[in-house]
Amino acid sequence: MQKKKTNNGTFEAAYKKLEKILAELENNIEEKSLDDILNNYQEGLNLLKICREKLSEAELKIEKIKNET
Amino acid sequence: MHEDLKMELFKDIEEEQPLTVSELTDYVKEILEGNFKSVYVVGEISGFKKAFPSGHSYFVIKDDDSQISCNLWSFRYNQINFKPEDGKRVLIRGSIRLYKLRGTYSIDVATIEEFGLGELQAKFEKLKKKLSEEGLFHEKYKKPLPDFPERIAIITSESGAVIEDFKKVASKRYPSVKLFLYPVMVQGKGSADSICSAIEKANRSQNDYDIIVIARGGGAIEDLWSFNEESVARSVFKSKIPIVSAVGHEIDFTICDFVADLRAPTPSAAAEMILPDSTELFRNLDLSQGNLHKYVKSRLRNLSETLDNIEKSYSFNKPNDIISEFSLRIDEIGDEIFGIISNRLKYLNQNLENTGKHLVNSFRSQNEKIRIYKRNFRELDSRLNHLIKERIKLIRSDINQKNKLLENLNPDTILRRGFTYITKNDIILSRKVNAEIKDYVKIHFSDGEVGAEIHDYN
Numbered sequence: 001m002q003k004k005k006t007n008n009g010t011f012e013a014a015y016k017k018l019e020k021i022l023a024e025l026e027n028n029i030e031e032k033s034l035d036d037i038l039n040n041y042q043e044g045l046n047l048l049k050i051c052r053e054k055l056s057e058a059e060l061k062i063e064k065i066k067n068e069t
Numbered sequence: 070m071h072e073d074l075k076m077e078l079f080k081d082i083e084e085e086q087p088l089t090v091s092e093l094t095d096y097v098k099e100i101l102e103g104n105f106k107s108v109y110v111v112g113e114i115s116g117f118k119k120a121f122p123s124g125h126s127y128f129v130i131k132d133d134d135s136q137i138s139c140n141l142w143s144f145r146y147n148q149i150n151f152k153p154e155d156g157k158r159v160l161i162r163g164s165i166r167l168y169k170l171r172g173t174y175s176i177d178v179a180t181i182e183e184f185g186l187g188e189l190q191a192k193f194e195k196l197k198k199k200l201s202e203e204g205l206f207h208e209k210y211k212k213p214l215p216d217f218p219e220r221i222a223i224i225t226s227e228s229g230a231v232i233e234d235f236k237k238v239a240s241k242r243y244p245s246v247k248l249f250l251y252p253v254m255v256q257g258k259g260s261a262d263s264i265c266s267a268i269e270k271a272n273r274s275q276n277d278y279d280i281i282v283i284a285r286g287g288g289a290i291e292d293l294w295s296f297n298e299e300s301v302a303r304s305v306f307k308s309k310i311p312i313v314s315a316v317g318h319e320i321d322f323t324i325c326d327f328v329a330d331l332r333a334p335t336p337s338a339a340a341e342m343i344l345p346d347s348t349e350l351f352r353n354l355d356l357s358q359g360n361l362h363k364y365v366k367s368r369l370r371n372l373s374e375t376l377d378n379i380e381k382s383y384s385f386n387k388p389n390d391i392i393s394e395f396s397l398r399i400d401e402i403g404d405e406i407f408g409i410i411s412n413r414l415k416y417l418n419q420n421l422e423n424t425g426k427h428l429v430n431s432f433r434s435q436n437e438k439i440r441i442y443k444r445n446f447r448e449l450d451s452r453l454n455h456l457i458k459e460r461i462k463l464i465r466s467d468i469n470q471k472n473k474l475l476e477n478l479n480p481d482t483i484l485r486r487g488f489t490y491i492t493k494n495d496i497i498l499s500r501k502v503n504a505e506i507k508d509y510v511k512i513h514f515s516d517g518e519v520g521a522e523i524h525d526y527n
Contacts, residue, residue: 011245012217015350022357025364034372037365044361051354055347060240062248064227065270 011054018047091169098167101174105165108176110137111184114157119146126153130161130176138175140166151183151289158184189290193297196324200299205306206327212311214331217345218279220247222271222310224264225284227252231336235284238340243347249276255285260295265304272308280343281310283325284336287318296323305329315339484515491521 021044029037088096112130119126124143129136139161141153153159163178200206221239225231232250239246251267254260264283271281283305285296295301296316305312305328314329315336326332333339476482480490491498493510504510508523 010217010219012215012219015217018357022360022364025361025368029364029368037368041361041365044357048354048358048361052351054245055350055354057245060236060244060246060248062236062250064250064252065222065274 011051014047014050014054018044018051021047094167094169094172098169101165101167107162107164109160109162110176111158111160112137114153114159115155117153117155128153128155130159138173139163139178140175141178141181145178145180149181153181160184183289185291189294193290193324196297196299196302197327200302200324200328205302210306212330214311214313214343215279218246218343220249220276220278221343222249222251222274222276222278222281223284224251224253224267224271224281225336226255229286231284231286234335234337235282235340238337239344242340243344245347246344249274249278254295256288256292256295261298261301264295264301268301268304268308268312272310278310281308281312282315282336282339282343283312283329284315284339285317286336287321290321293317293321293323296325298324301325302328313339313343481515484513489514 021040024032025037025040025044032040110130112132115129115131115136117126117128124146126141126143126146127138128141129138131137151157160182161176161178162180163176165174166177167174204210223232223235225235227250236248239248249271251271253263253267255264268281268283271278283296285293293316296314302324305314305325311330312328313331313333314323314326315333315338316323316325317335319334322332331339331342333342484490490513491504491510492513493503493508498504498510504523504526506523506526510521510523511518512521
């Protein structure tokens, strides 16, 4: 049911991934290799960018669904 | 009482005495008001007027052929829960009052309610009970709403404030959401069907909605009635997509509200409840960015400090020191082990000592007992000795006495006093008859014997 919801295209997916990375870094940073940390950092920055873009997206869109059945 | 009145009335007529207008009015008033203290009447409101400043309302209720004036006092007006308007069918309870000044009568309204309302209310309660018993309102069927909905289907009237209100809140809070309007009739014949088919259509749509909102502004119970239809309730329950019901105002509850996954008091409130606030989200993102930098930076600083420390460290530069430190460590370990073992030994020693002490103590107590026995024994012994000695003394004195007695009886003693005895052939001659002439006898003295011959016999 919740199919394409999980792709990175949505705000939700990006936001939740970001939260996950932050939680990881906050709690387990000492067990991570330097490579991992830097990858996480890079990914976090990307996700922040995606989130901000999604939120800033244009005006509210509304579409009328035609009433023929 | 009425009989009395009649009598009085006829009496006056018989006597051909005219009544004054007031008198007649009083009679009529008494009869009328006395007989119609409580009336219950249905009719349609017409000519509704609210008088100022009193706040009392005046209107007539009518049917096709008749009409009656009605007075609704201001304090009662405030107790009714609908707006009395011309054309509304109402149920009135009250009493008949005659207005003397004009000679007209009217109904003094005690309660007024919309006709048919009770019927609708009963229908509502019945359906609510039925669906509740079927479990349609149960918490376990409530679907969770997504935190960040992307696409929302709105089932409401195309015209009117509802969709505008929703749009306004949505564009302020979360403009990235996409709204899809499913225009429906929200009241009147066929409205329930159009709502049901919109719900089904939204569920079948390729748009993959996160939420369906069913909305309508406030209204009287009969205006909101399509949201109390069983068919709508069942469509809402069947929906795979979570449904938010925002029908009417705060105080209006519909069956649709109960079945929906979430009930919002108004359409604007629905938008507030289901959409995140992007201002807040931006703030969160800033905060997240700050944290991201902070965590990574402090870790990197830590790591580089550690590196510095290693590089600068004494041991890193002087391997010999490492070795000597290591051997120190070994010594330390040796000491530790020795310490442990000697402690253990001390402990065992202590145990042994304790056991020994215990044994000695028990010996001591045995000795003590023996000493007591001995003392007791000695006491007994001396007492026994004493008794024996006393006894011996007694026996001795007894013997001495008996000795003396014996000595007195000794023949030697008697002989020493001058007595003698005579034996004949070593047999004591104690009688004369045994002595014969010429017998040789021995005369015994204390200091010896002499032989003699008996020659005189008288």
